[in-house]
Amino acid sequence: MTVTRVTNSIRALRFAHQEMTQADLATRLGVTRQTVIAIEQGRYSPTLEMAFQIARVFKVPLDAVFQYPD
Amino acid sequence: MTVTRVTNSIRALRFAHQEMTQADLATRLGVTRQTVIAIEQGRYSPTLEMAFQIARVFKVPLDAVFQYPD
DNA sequence: CCTCGATGTCAAATTTACCTGACACGCCAT
C-alpha cells in the first residue's frame, strides 16, 4: 500500500464530465471500481499506461490529471 | 513481461545529457540498472511516479519522454 | 592480448498494482 506523492484531479474531472460515476470510469478504463477508488484516493500511483488512458477518457493532457509536486 | 504500448525517448535523452549512462540514471532514480534497461526497451511501462522522476532528471515535461499512440 | 566500462540477459525473490467478492454506510426517492 505505497503512499504515493502523486496527486490527481480525477474526482473533479469526473464531475466535470456529466458527473461520471466511479463505476462508469472503471468500465471505460477496463479496470475495477476498487482500482479507480484507490487511484483517486492516491493510495498508489497507477501504471503510466493507465494514467495515459485516464487522461484520454477526459480528453485532457496527462499533467492536467496528475501532478508531481516538488 | 507485459508488452506495453507506451514508447519512450530515454536513450536519446541520455545521450543528449552528457551521455549519461544507464547506471547513472538508475542511481539518480533510486532504482536498479536492470529496471532502467527494461523501461528503456519498453518491456513494461513504469509507474507514473517513476515516469515523473525520469522526466525531472532530464528537465523536460513527461510527454517529452513517454508517448502513448492512438 | 587484457582489462574495463557500458550494455544486455537470465533466474529467482520481493513488492506493488490490480482483481474478485463481499459487506457497510449515507442519500434520495418511492
Added chain:
DNA sequence: ATGGCGTGTCAGGTAAATTTGACATCGAGG
C-alpha cells in the same frame, strides 16, 4: 420502511513491476 445507487473498505488472490546477483558480449585503450 425499503430499495437502489454511489461510495468506501476489507480479506485473499493473481499479475506485473522491481530487486538481487550472476554472467556474457562488445568496443575502446593501455
